[in-house]
Amino acid sequence: MRLLLVQPAWSDTHGSFSAMAKRHACVPPLGIGYLASLARKAGHEVMILDAEAERLTDKQAAEIILARKPEVVGLSATTPIYHKACNIARHLKKAAPQIITIIGGPHISVLGEEAFFPCFDLAVRGEAEMIFASLLQALEEGGRGLDAIPGVMLRRGQKVLDQGWGPKVPDLDTLPFPAWDLYDMSAYLTHVRGKGLVPYATMNFTRGCPFKCVFCAASVLEGKKLRGRSPRNVVAEVSYIKEKFNISHICFNDSTLTLRPDLIKEFCSLLLAANLQVTWEGWTRANLVDEELLSIMKNAGFVRISFGIETGSPRILKLIRKEVSHEDIRRVYRLTGKLGIEATCSAMMGHPGETEADVWETVRFIRSIPEIEYSPLSIAVPYPGTELYRLAKRGEHGLKLLSEDYSQYLRYAGGVMQVNGMSPKYLRKLQKKALLWMHLTPGKIMSTIRRFGFRATIRAVLGKS
Incomplete structure (x- = not known):
C-alpha cells in the first residue's frame, strides 16, 4: 500500500x-x-x-x-x-x-x-x-x-x-531505527554552545515513568514500568545517523534520562570507544544525578541538561507530587556550573493551590540560581489523562476548568483553568511579567539571545505573539 x-x-x-x-x-x-x-x-x-x-x-x-x-x-x-x-x-x-x-x-x-x-x-x-x-x-x-x-x-x-489500548513494545531493541532517510534532516536545528545552530536528531533511550507528577501523563501513556534500550543499540543508532547524515548532536527525549544510571554509564563507555565525536543532551530530575555520573556524561560529549524545577514554592512542590527538593535543585546546578555543562530548566505557573505570591516565589528562586541559563515559564494545562485534569474537573485545590475546547490547551498562549480566582487572562498577564523579571539578569538574557536570537527572545520575554 x-x-x-x-x-x-x-x-x-x-x-x-x-x-x-x-x-x-x-x-x-x-x-x-x-x-x-x-x-x-x-x-x-x-x-x-x-x-x-x-x-x-x-x-x-x-x-x-x-x-x-x-x-x-x-x-x-x-x-x-x-x-x-x-x-x-x-x-x-x-x-x-x-x-x-x-x-x-x-x-x-x-x-x-x-x-x-x-x-x-x-x-x-x-x-x-x-x-x-x-x-x-x-x-x-x-x-x-x-x-x-x-x-x-x-x-x-x-x-x-x-478494542482498548494496543500492546506496549516489551523489548525496544526489537524495533528498527526510525526511517531517518525519509526526513529532511537539514530542517532540524538546535543551538550548541561553541558551535551555533547545528543539525541534530532526537532519540529515546527508555519508555515508561514511575513518577506521579499531577501535570504529566507519561506514566499513563508509556506505563509505570521502565523499558530501556540496550546502550549498544543506542550507540549503533548514533553511529548510523552520524555516518549516513553527518549528524553530530543528539537530543534524548526521555522524561527522565538518568533513571537507570547504569545504562547511561555503559552508554558513555561505548560512545567513547566508538570515537563518534558527537555531543548530546537530555532531561532528568535533580535528585537522579551526582557529580560522578555528570562527570562521566560530560567526558562522553554531554553538553546540556534540563531539570524540572516546576515551582519555587515548597508547598506547591508537594501538591504536584514532584518528589524533588529545592536543596536537590540548588545542589545539582552547582554541579553543572562546576563541570561546565549548560543547564536549563522547566517551570510552570497555575498549579493546584497556587497563589500569585507562589508565582513570584518561583521567579525569585530561578533568579537566585545563576547557573540556569534559560527557563521557559508555561501555564499549567490540564491535559486529559493527567491528575491535574481530574482535579480541575472536580474543582479541587482552587481549580476550575473553564473549557474543554482542546485547541485552547496551550502552555504559552492561553490557559483553560481558573486558579484560586486568577482567570486565564490574568494568568497570561502574570506570565508576561514573571518571564520579564525571570530573565532580567545579564547572564540569563544573553544566553537566551545566543540560543534563540535577539528578536525571538525579546518577543518571548515581552509576551508578544
Whole structure:
C-alpha cells in the first residue's frame, strides 16, 4: 500500500514562544519514523510529511498529501494540535474520500471514542508498533480482521468498536531505527554552545515513568514500568545517523534520562570507544544525578541538561507530587556550573493551590540560581489523562476548568483553568511579567539571545505573539 505518515505543525500554538520554537525547537517526529520503518519492512511504500519542518498550514499540508496520492494517511497528534490533525483529515475526506485516514497519538489514546471524529476511519490507541503491520495487512485485505487487532478503533455501521489500548513494545531493541532517510534532516536545528545552530536528531533511550507528577501523563501513556534500550543499540543508532547524515548532536527525549544510571554509564563507555565525536543532551530530575555520573556524561560529549524545577514554592512542590527538593535543585546546578555543562530548566505557573505570591516565589528562586541559563515559564494545562485534569474537573485545590475546547490547551498562549480566582487572562498577564523579571539578569538574557536570537527572545520575554 501507498502510505503517508503526517506530523501536523505545532509551533504556532506556542504564542509568544512561537518564534523561538520555529528557530530552535523543530523536532524530528520519532513516532511516525518508527512506524515508517515497520511499514517499509512489511513491503509498503512509505512517505513522511512533517508539516512543522516544512512550515505548512493545515490546508497546505492537505494539498501536498493529495498530490502524493496515498491510499492511507496516518496522523499523529497531541492534545494542543489535535484540531490541526482534524483539519487536515477533513480536507482529505472532502477532496478524496477514498483515502483511509488513521489517527494516533496521546490525545486519541486517552479520550478514545470522544475524540474519534467522522474525518477518521480508524484510530490506534496506545503504542502502535506491535500492531501496525497487521493493521496495514488488514487494510490490504479490505478491512478483514481489523476487529481482531487490539488497539484499533473502528466503526461498524453507526457503532464504534473500541478494542482498548494496543500492546506496549516489551523489548525496544526489537524495533528498527526510525526511517531517518525519509526526513529532511537539514530542517532540524538546535543551538550548541561553541558551535551555533547545528543539525541534530532526537532519540529515546527508555519508555515508561514511575513518577506521579499531577501535570504529566507519561506514566499513563508509556506505563509505570521502565523499558530501556540496550546502550549498544543506542550507540549503533548514533553511529548510523552520524555516518549516513553527518549528524553530530543528539537530543534524548526521555522524561527522565538518568533513571537507570547504569545504562547511561555503559552508554558513555561505548560512545567513547566508538570515537563518534558527537555531543548530546537530555532531561532528568535533580535528585537522579551526582557529580560522578555528570562527570562521566560530560567526558562522553554531554553538553546540556534540563531539570524540572516546576515551582519555587515548597508547598506547591508537594501538591504536584514532584518528589524533588529545592536543596536537590540548588545542589545539582552547582554541579553543572562546576563541570561546565549548560543547564536549563522547566517551570510552570497555575498549579493546584497556587497563589500569585507562589508565582513570584518561583521567579525569585530561578533568579537566585545563576547557573540556569534559560527557563521557559508555561501555564499549567490540564491535559486529559493527567491528575491535574481530574482535579480541575472536580474543582479541587482552587481549580476550575473553564473549557474543554482542546485547541485552547496551550502552555504559552492561553490557559483553560481558573486558579484560586486568577482567570486565564490574568494568568497570561502574570506570565508576561514573571518571564520579564525571570530573565532580567545579564547572564540569563544573553544566553537566551545566543540560543534563540535577539528578536525571538525579546518577543518571548515581552509576551508578544
